[in-house]
Amino acid sequence: MRQFAKPILLSASIVALVVSGLSFTPKAAYAGKSMAEKGKEISFHRQKGNCLACHKMADGALPGNIGPKLVNMKARYPDKSKLRAQIWDATINNPNTIMPPFGKFKIVTEEEIDMIVEFIYNL
Amino acid sequence: MKRLLIIAATAILTATPFVTNAGPDDDLKAFRGYFLERFPNVPLEEFANGVYSIDAASREQWEAIEEFPPYEIAIEEGEELFNTPFKNGKTFASCFKNGGIGIKGDYPFFDKASGRVRTIEADINSCLKKNGEKTLGWGKGKLAAISAYMAFTTRGQIIDIKVPRDQRAIDAYEAGKVFYYARRGQLNMSCAHCHVDNAGNKIRADILSPSLGHASHFPVYRSKWGGLGTLHRRFAGCIKQVRALPFKNQSDEYRNLEYFLTYMSNGIPWNGPGARK
Numbered sequence: 001m002r003q004f005a006k007p008i009l010l011s012a013s014i015v016a017l018v019v020s021g022l023s024f025t026p027k028a029a030y031a032g033k034s035m036a037e038k039g040k041e042i043s044f045h046r047q048k049g050n051c052l053a054c055h056k057m058a059d060g061a062l063p064g065n066i067g068p069k070l071v072n073m074k075a076r077y078p079d080k081s082k083l084r085a086q087i088w089d090a091t092i093n094n095p096n097t098i099m100p101p102f103g104k105f106k107i108v109t110e111e112e113i114d115m116i117v118e119f120i121y122n123l
Numbered sequence: 124m125k126r127l128l129i130i131a132a133t134a135i136l137t138a139t140p141f142v143t144n145a146g147p148d149d150d151l152k153a154f155r156g157y158f159l160e161r162f163p164n165v166p167l168e169e170f171a172n173g174v175y176s177i178d179a180a181s182r183e184q185w186e187a188i189e190e191f192p193p194y195e196i197a198i199e200e201g202e203e204l205f206n207t208p209f210k211n212g213k214t215f216a217s218c219f220k221n222g223g224i225g226i227k228g229d230y231p232f233f234d235k236a237s238g239r240v241r242t243i244e245a246d247i248n249s250c251l252k253k254n255g256e257k258t259l260g261w262g263k264g265k266l267a268a269i270s271a272y273m274a275f276t277t278r279g280q281i282i283d284i285k286v287p288r289d290q291r292a293i294d295a296y297e298a299g300k301v302f303y304y305a306r307r308g309q310l311n312m313s314c315a316h317c318h319v320d321n322a323g324n325k326i327r328a329d330i331l332s333p334s335l336g337h338a339s340h341f342p343v344y345r346s347k348w349g350g351l352g353t354l355h356r357r358f359a360g361c362i363k364q365v366r367a368l369p370f371k372n373q374s375d376e377y378r379n380l381e382y383f384l385t386y387m388s389n390g391i392p393w394n395g396p397g398a399r400k
Contacts (some may be wrong), residue, residue, distance in 0.1 A: 050327075053326050098321065121375055
Protein backbone atom coordinates (compact mmCIF):
# COMPACT_ATOMS: atom_id res chain seq x y z
CA MET A 1 0.00 0.00 0.00
CA ARG A 2 2.99 2.26 0.35
CA GLN A 3 2.95 2.87 -3.36
CA PHE A 4 -0.37 4.60 -3.04
CA ALA A 5 1.11 7.61 -1.46
CA LYS A 6 4.39 7.60 -3.26
CA PRO A 7 5.02 11.26 -3.92
CA ILE A 8 7.70 11.79 -6.43
CA LEU A 9 10.99 13.43 -5.80
CA LEU A 10 11.12 15.37 -9.01
CA SER A 11 7.65 16.80 -8.85
CA ALA A 12 8.35 17.69 -5.30
CA SER A 13 10.87 20.36 -5.87
CA ILE A 14 8.99 21.68 -8.87
CA VAL A 15 5.70 22.15 -7.11
CA ALA A 16 7.34 23.50 -4.02
CA LEU A 17 6.70 27.16 -3.48
CA VAL A 18 9.48 28.06 -1.22
CA VAL A 19 8.63 30.78 1.20
CA SER A 20 11.95 32.22 2.13
CA GLY A 21 12.85 34.54 4.91
CA LEU A 22 11.90 32.13 7.66
CA SER A 23 15.41 31.03 8.36
CA PHE A 24 16.73 34.33 9.61
CA THR A 25 18.50 33.93 12.91
CA PRO A 26 18.91 36.85 15.20
CA LYS A 27 22.44 36.09 16.45
CA ALA A 28 21.92 38.00 19.67
CA ALA A 29 19.26 35.54 20.79
CA TYR A 30 21.87 32.81 21.18
CA ALA A 31 24.65 34.83 22.72
CA GLY A 32 26.39 33.12 25.63
CA LYS A 33 24.87 29.71 25.01
CA SER A 34 26.59 26.49 24.01
CA MET A 35 26.10 25.03 20.55
CA ALA A 36 23.95 22.24 22.02
CA GLU A 37 21.79 24.69 23.97
CA LYS A 38 21.25 26.75 20.86
CA GLY A 39 20.48 23.56 18.98
CA LYS A 40 17.81 22.65 21.49
CA GLU A 41 16.10 26.00 21.05
CA ILE A 42 16.13 25.68 17.30
CA SER A 43 14.91 22.08 17.41
CA PHE A 44 11.95 22.98 19.65
CA HIS A 45 11.07 26.26 17.91
CA ARG A 46 7.83 25.92 15.93
CA GLN A 47 8.99 28.13 13.09
CA LYS A 48 12.39 26.41 12.82
CA GLY A 49 13.10 22.75 13.51
CA ASN A 50 9.74 21.99 15.08
CA CYS A 51 11.11 18.47 15.48
CA LEU A 52 8.60 17.86 18.29
CA ALA A 53 5.83 17.85 15.70
CA CYS A 54 7.02 14.35 14.85
CA HIS A 55 9.67 13.18 17.34
CA LYS A 56 9.74 12.54 21.04
CA MET A 57 13.06 14.02 22.18
CA ALA A 58 14.66 15.16 25.43
CA ASP A 59 12.13 16.94 27.67
CA GLY A 60 10.05 18.42 24.83
CA ALA A 61 6.35 18.76 25.73
CA LEU A 62 3.55 17.15 23.72
CA PRO A 63 5.62 15.45 21.06
CA GLY A 64 4.01 13.87 18.01
CA ASN A 65 4.66 10.23 17.12
CA ILE A 66 5.15 10.30 13.35
CA GLY A 67 8.90 9.73 13.55
CA PRO A 68 11.00 7.56 15.89
CA LYS A 69 12.01 8.75 19.34
CA LEU A 70 15.39 10.46 19.07
CA VAL A 71 17.70 8.68 21.53
CA ASN A 72 21.10 7.01 21.47
CA MET A 73 22.11 9.08 18.52
CA LYS A 74 25.82 8.60 19.12
CA ALA A 75 25.49 4.82 19.02
CA ARG A 76 23.25 4.85 16.00
CA TYR A 77 25.23 7.45 14.09
CA PRO A 78 28.92 6.88 14.81
CA ASP A 79 29.50 9.06 11.78
CA LYS A 80 28.19 12.50 12.71
CA SER A 81 28.06 13.62 9.10
CA LYS A 82 25.43 10.94 8.39
CA LEU A 83 23.26 12.42 11.10
CA ARG A 84 23.70 15.86 9.60
CA ALA A 85 22.81 14.49 6.17
CA GLN A 86 19.57 13.02 7.52
CA ILE A 87 18.51 16.42 8.76
CA TRP A 88 19.76 18.27 5.67
CA ASP A 89 17.65 16.10 3.34
CA ALA A 90 15.81 13.06 4.70
CA THR A 91 14.49 12.12 1.24
CA ILE A 92 17.90 10.70 0.31
CA ASN A 93 17.49 7.87 2.81
CA ASN A 94 13.78 7.48 2.24
CA PRO A 95 12.35 9.05 -0.93
CA ASN A 96 8.83 8.89 0.51
CA THR A 97 9.65 10.39 3.90
CA ILE A 98 7.40 13.03 5.43
CA MET A 99 10.40 14.60 7.21
CA PRO A 100 11.10 18.05 5.69
CA PRO A 101 14.47 18.64 3.98
CA PHE A 102 15.69 21.24 6.46
CA GLY A 103 18.91 22.13 4.68
CA LYS A 104 17.98 21.59 1.07
CA PHE A 105 14.87 23.79 1.34
CA LYS A 106 16.56 26.29 3.64
CA ILE A 107 14.05 25.82 6.45
CA VAL A 108 16.97 26.53 8.79
CA THR A 109 20.46 27.79 7.98
CA GLU A 110 23.55 25.61 7.64
CA GLU A 111 24.80 27.03 10.92
CA GLU A 112 21.53 26.13 12.61
CA ILE A 113 21.78 22.57 11.32
CA ASP A 114 25.19 22.29 12.95
CA MET A 115 23.63 23.44 16.21
CA ILE A 116 20.78 20.93 15.91
CA VAL A 117 23.29 18.14 15.29
CA GLU A 118 25.27 19.13 18.38
CA PHE A 119 22.07 18.97 20.42
CA ILE A 120 20.70 15.65 19.21
CA TYR A 121 24.10 13.97 19.03
CA ASN A 122 24.06 13.96 22.79
CA LEU A 123 20.56 12.55 23.14
CA MET B 124 1.76 27.78 -11.55
CA LYS B 125 -0.48 25.92 -13.97
CA ARG B 126 2.47 25.03 -16.16
CA LEU B 127 4.48 23.88 -13.21
CA LEU B 128 1.69 21.60 -12.08
CA ILE B 129 1.50 20.04 -15.51
CA ILE B 130 5.20 19.29 -15.44
CA ALA B 131 4.73 17.80 -12.02
CA ALA B 132 1.89 15.66 -13.29
CA THR B 133 4.03 14.26 -16.06
CA ALA B 134 6.78 13.41 -13.64
CA ILE B 135 4.33 11.54 -11.45
CA LEU B 136 2.74 9.66 -14.30
CA THR B 137 6.05 8.28 -15.43
CA ALA B 138 7.25 7.51 -11.94
CA THR B 139 4.26 5.66 -10.50
CA PRO B 140 2.76 2.92 -12.62
CA PHE B 141 -0.08 2.84 -10.11
CA VAL B 142 -1.31 6.18 -11.34
CA THR B 143 -1.21 5.37 -15.04
CA ASN B 144 -2.86 1.98 -14.89
CA ALA B 145 -5.66 2.61 -12.48
CA GLY B 146 -8.97 4.27 -13.25
CA PRO B 147 -11.13 6.00 -10.64
CA ASP B 148 -12.81 2.71 -9.79
CA ASP B 149 -9.58 0.94 -8.91
CA ASP B 150 -8.29 4.01 -7.09
CA LEU B 151 -11.37 3.99 -4.90
CA LYS B 152 -11.01 0.31 -4.06
CA ALA B 153 -7.36 0.74 -3.12
CA PHE B 154 -7.95 3.94 -1.15
CA ARG B 155 -10.88 2.56 0.82
CA GLY B 156 -9.15 -0.78 1.29
CA TYR B 157 -6.11 0.89 2.81
CA PHE B 158 -8.11 2.66 5.51
CA LEU B 159 -10.37 -0.30 6.29
CA GLU B 160 -7.27 -2.40 6.80
CA ARG B 161 -5.53 0.24 8.86
CA PHE B 162 -8.58 0.77 11.08
CA PRO B 163 -10.22 -2.66 11.11
CA ASN B 164 -12.70 -1.75 13.85
CA VAL B 165 -14.10 1.28 12.06
CA PRO B 166 -17.01 0.56 9.70
CA LEU B 167 -16.98 2.44 6.38
CA GLU B 168 -19.84 4.84 7.21
CA GLU B 169 -18.08 5.91 10.44
CA PHE B 170 -15.33 7.61 8.42
CA ALA B 171 -17.83 10.42 7.88
CA ASN B 172 -16.78 11.56 11.36
CA GLY B 173 -13.16 12.33 10.61
CA VAL B 174 -10.72 12.02 13.47
CA TYR B 175 -13.59 11.14 15.84
CA SER B 176 -14.08 7.87 14.00
CA ILE B 177 -10.65 6.67 15.13
CA ASP B 178 -10.01 8.31 18.51
CA ALA B 179 -12.23 7.53 21.46
CA ALA B 180 -11.01 10.35 23.71
CA SER B 181 -11.67 13.21 21.29
CA ARG B 182 -14.87 11.52 20.20
CA GLU B 183 -16.32 11.91 23.66
CA GLN B 184 -15.71 15.65 23.72
CA TRP B 185 -17.15 15.92 20.24
CA GLU B 186 -20.31 14.02 21.14
CA ALA B 187 -20.86 16.48 23.96
CA ILE B 188 -20.46 19.35 21.48
CA GLU B 189 -22.90 17.73 19.06
CA GLU B 190 -25.62 17.85 21.70
CA PHE B 191 -25.85 21.60 21.14
CA PRO B 192 -24.38 21.84 17.67
CA PRO B 193 -22.50 25.08 17.10
CA TYR B 194 -23.58 25.08 13.45
CA GLU B 195 -27.32 25.12 14.20
CA ILE B 196 -27.64 28.90 13.95
CA ALA B 197 -25.80 28.83 10.64
CA ILE B 198 -28.24 26.29 9.23
CA GLU B 199 -31.14 28.56 10.24
CA GLU B 200 -29.41 31.57 8.73
CA GLY B 201 -28.76 29.57 5.58
CA GLU B 202 -32.37 28.47 5.33
CA GLU B 203 -33.58 32.02 5.67
CA LEU B 204 -31.18 33.29 3.01
CA PHE B 205 -32.14 30.38 0.80
CA ASN B 206 -35.82 31.31 0.99
CA THR B 207 -35.47 35.10 0.77
CA PRO B 208 -36.72 36.28 -2.64
CA PHE B 209 -34.34 38.12 -4.97
CA LYS B 210 -35.35 41.54 -6.30
CA ASN B 211 -36.96 39.75 -9.26
CA GLY B 212 -39.13 37.70 -6.91
CA LYS B 213 -37.43 34.37 -7.54
CA THR B 214 -35.44 32.43 -4.92
CA PHE B 215 -32.47 30.06 -4.94
CA ALA B 216 -34.96 27.23 -5.44
CA SER B 217 -35.36 28.35 -9.07
CA CYS B 218 -31.72 27.53 -9.86
CA PHE B 219 -31.54 23.96 -8.57
CA LYS B 220 -33.10 20.59 -9.15
CA ASN B 221 -35.87 19.71 -6.68
CA GLY B 222 -35.96 23.32 -5.52
CA GLY B 223 -32.48 22.86 -4.06
CA ILE B 224 -33.58 20.42 -1.35
CA GLY B 225 -31.54 17.26 -0.79
CA ILE B 226 -29.34 17.81 -3.82
CA LYS B 227 -25.87 18.39 -2.42
CA GLY B 228 -25.20 14.81 -3.46
CA ASP B 229 -25.10 16.02 -7.07
CA TYR B 230 -21.90 17.99 -6.31
CA PRO B 231 -19.15 18.16 -7.33
CA PHE B 232 -19.77 17.04 -10.91
CA PHE B 233 -18.06 17.48 -14.24
CA ASP B 234 -20.00 19.96 -16.39
CA LYS B 235 -19.67 19.24 -20.10
CA ALA B 236 -20.77 22.73 -21.15
CA SER B 237 -18.14 24.66 -19.18
CA GLY B 238 -15.57 21.86 -19.24
CA ARG B 239 -15.03 22.38 -15.48
CA VAL B 240 -15.92 20.74 -12.22
CA ARG B 241 -18.94 22.45 -10.67
CA THR B 242 -19.28 22.78 -6.93
CA ILE B 243 -22.34 23.69 -4.89
CA GLU B 244 -20.73 26.92 -3.71
CA ALA B 245 -19.95 27.96 -7.29
CA ASP B 246 -23.56 27.27 -8.27
CA ILE B 247 -24.92 29.31 -5.35
CA ASN B 248 -22.99 32.31 -6.58
CA SER B 249 -23.92 31.60 -10.22
CA CYS B 250 -27.56 31.67 -9.14
CA LEU B 251 -27.13 35.10 -7.58
CA LYS B 252 -25.40 36.40 -10.69
CA LYS B 253 -28.02 34.98 -13.03
CA ASN B 254 -30.69 36.80 -11.05
CA GLY B 255 -28.92 40.14 -11.05
CA GLU B 256 -27.89 39.93 -7.40
CA LYS B 257 -24.49 40.63 -5.85
CA THR B 258 -22.42 37.49 -5.39
CA LEU B 259 -21.17 36.44 -1.94
CA GLY B 260 -17.61 36.09 -0.64
CA TRP B 261 -16.27 32.53 -0.90
CA GLY B 262 -15.12 30.32 1.90
CA LYS B 263 -17.20 31.40 4.87
CA GLY B 264 -20.09 33.61 6.04
CA LYS B 265 -23.38 33.73 4.15
CA LEU B 266 -22.26 31.54 1.28
CA ALA B 267 -21.10 28.83 3.68
CA ALA B 268 -24.38 29.17 5.63
CA ILE B 269 -26.47 28.58 2.49
CA SER B 270 -24.24 25.65 1.60
CA ALA B 271 -24.63 24.31 5.17
CA TYR B 272 -28.41 24.44 4.88
CA MET B 273 -28.28 22.61 1.55
CA ALA B 274 -25.90 20.03 3.05
CA PHE B 275 -28.27 19.58 5.99
CA THR B 276 -31.18 18.71 3.69
CA THR B 277 -28.96 16.06 2.08
CA ARG B 278 -27.89 14.33 5.30
CA GLY B 279 -28.13 10.57 5.25
CA GLN B 280 -27.84 10.16 1.48
CA ILE B 281 -24.83 8.13 0.34
CA ILE B 282 -21.98 9.85 -1.49
CA ASP B 283 -22.00 8.66 -5.08
CA ILE B 284 -19.87 10.91 -7.26
CA LYS B 285 -19.46 9.95 -10.90
CA VAL B 286 -16.55 10.38 -13.26
CA PRO B 287 -18.17 10.09 -16.70
CA ARG B 288 -16.32 8.53 -19.63
CA ASP B 289 -15.40 11.92 -20.98
CA GLN B 290 -11.67 12.48 -21.31
CA ARG B 291 -11.98 15.98 -19.85
CA ALA B 292 -13.74 14.62 -16.76
CA ILE B 293 -11.08 11.97 -16.34
CA ASP B 294 -8.43 14.67 -16.72
CA ALA B 295 -10.08 16.78 -14.01
CA TYR B 296 -10.17 13.79 -11.69
CA GLU B 297 -6.54 12.91 -12.46
CA ALA B 298 -5.47 16.51 -11.85
CA GLY B 299 -7.12 16.35 -8.42
CA LYS B 300 -5.35 13.12 -7.66
CA VAL B 301 -1.96 14.44 -8.76
CA PHE B 302 -2.51 17.50 -6.57
CA TYR B 303 -3.32 15.27 -3.62
CA TYR B 304 -0.15 13.19 -3.91
CA ALA B 305 2.27 15.95 -4.90
CA ARG B 306 4.71 17.30 -2.40
CA ARG B 307 4.43 21.03 -1.94
CA GLY B 308 5.67 23.93 0.10
CA GLN B 309 8.89 24.56 1.92
CA LEU B 310 8.04 21.63 4.20
CA ASN B 311 7.74 19.41 1.12
CA MET B 312 4.70 17.39 2.13
CA SER B 313 1.72 16.00 0.27
CA CYS B 314 -1.82 15.68 1.57
CA ALA B 315 -1.24 11.92 1.58
CA HIS B 316 1.78 12.19 3.85
CA CYS B 317 -0.43 13.43 6.65
CA HIS B 318 -3.86 11.99 5.88
CA VAL B 319 -2.94 8.59 4.37
CA ASP B 320 0.50 7.49 5.60
CA ASN B 321 0.09 9.03 9.04
CA ALA B 322 -3.66 8.93 9.62
CA GLY B 323 -4.17 8.23 13.30
CA ASN B 324 -0.67 9.40 14.24
CA LYS B 325 -0.02 12.54 16.21
CA ILE B 326 1.55 15.62 14.70
CA ARG B 327 2.50 17.45 17.88
CA ALA B 328 -0.75 17.23 19.87
CA ASP B 329 -3.11 16.84 16.88
CA ILE B 330 -4.31 13.46 15.70
CA LEU B 331 -4.33 13.30 11.90
CA SER B 332 -7.68 12.35 10.42
CA PRO B 333 -7.99 9.72 7.71
CA SER B 334 -8.72 11.11 4.26
CA LEU B 335 -11.46 8.58 3.72
CA GLY B 336 -14.66 10.54 4.37
CA HIS B 337 -12.92 13.92 4.34
CA ALA B 338 -15.53 15.50 2.07
CA SER B 339 -18.67 14.23 3.82
CA HIS B 340 -19.37 16.92 6.38
CA PHE B 341 -18.51 20.25 4.80
CA PRO B 342 -19.03 23.10 5.29
CA VAL B 343 -17.75 22.62 8.78
CA TYR B 344 -17.99 24.70 11.96
CA ARG B 345 -14.52 24.98 13.45
CA SER B 346 -13.93 26.31 16.92
CA LYS B 347 -10.60 27.64 15.66
CA TRP B 348 -12.40 29.68 13.00
CA GLY B 349 -15.28 30.60 15.30
CA GLY B 350 -17.58 29.91 12.39
CA LEU B 351 -18.22 27.96 9.21
CA GLY B 352 -15.74 27.24 6.47
CA THR B 353 -16.02 25.46 3.15
CA LEU B 354 -13.86 22.57 2.00
CA HIS B 355 -11.77 25.02 -0.04
CA ARG B 356 -11.10 27.07 3.07
CA ARG B 357 -9.77 23.94 4.75
CA PHE B 358 -7.60 23.12 1.71
CA ALA B 359 -6.03 26.56 1.96
CA GLY B 360 -5.35 26.05 5.67
CA CYS B 361 -3.53 22.76 5.14
CA ILE B 362 -1.57 24.16 2.20
CA LYS B 363 -0.41 27.15 4.25
CA GLN B 364 0.69 24.77 7.01
CA VAL B 365 3.32 23.29 4.71
CA ARG B 366 4.43 26.82 3.78
CA ALA B 367 3.10 26.78 0.24
CA LEU B 368 1.01 29.49 -1.38
CA PRO B 369 -2.69 28.65 -1.29
CA PHE B 370 -4.83 28.81 -4.45
CA LYS B 371 -7.97 30.89 -4.81
CA ASN B 372 -11.29 29.53 -3.63
CA GLN B 373 -13.02 27.81 -6.55
CA SER B 374 -9.84 27.70 -8.61
CA ASP B 375 -9.64 24.71 -10.96
CA GLU B 376 -6.97 23.28 -8.66
CA TYR B 377 -9.35 23.16 -5.68
CA ARG B 378 -12.35 22.09 -7.77
CA ASN B 379 -10.39 19.14 -9.15
CA LEU B 380 -9.08 18.28 -5.69
CA GLU B 381 -12.63 18.38 -4.33
CA TYR B 382 -13.72 16.12 -7.19
CA PHE B 383 -11.04 13.54 -6.43
CA LEU B 384 -11.47 13.70 -2.66
CA THR B 385 -15.26 13.45 -2.76
CA TYR B 386 -15.07 10.55 -5.19
CA MET B 387 -12.77 8.81 -2.70
CA SER B 388 -15.56 9.17 -0.12
CA ASN B 389 -18.15 7.35 -2.24
CA GLY B 390 -20.24 4.96 -0.18
CA ILE B 391 -20.08 7.11 2.96
CA PRO B 392 -23.11 9.14 4.09
CA TRP B 393 -23.33 12.90 3.60
CA ASN B 394 -23.47 14.37 7.10
CA GLY B 395 -22.81 18.06 6.74
CA PRO B 396 -22.48 20.47 8.27
CA GLY B 397 -20.02 19.08 10.80
CA ALA B 398 -18.27 20.37 13.91
CA ARG B 399 -14.51 20.18 14.38
CA LYS B 400 -12.02 21.76 16.74
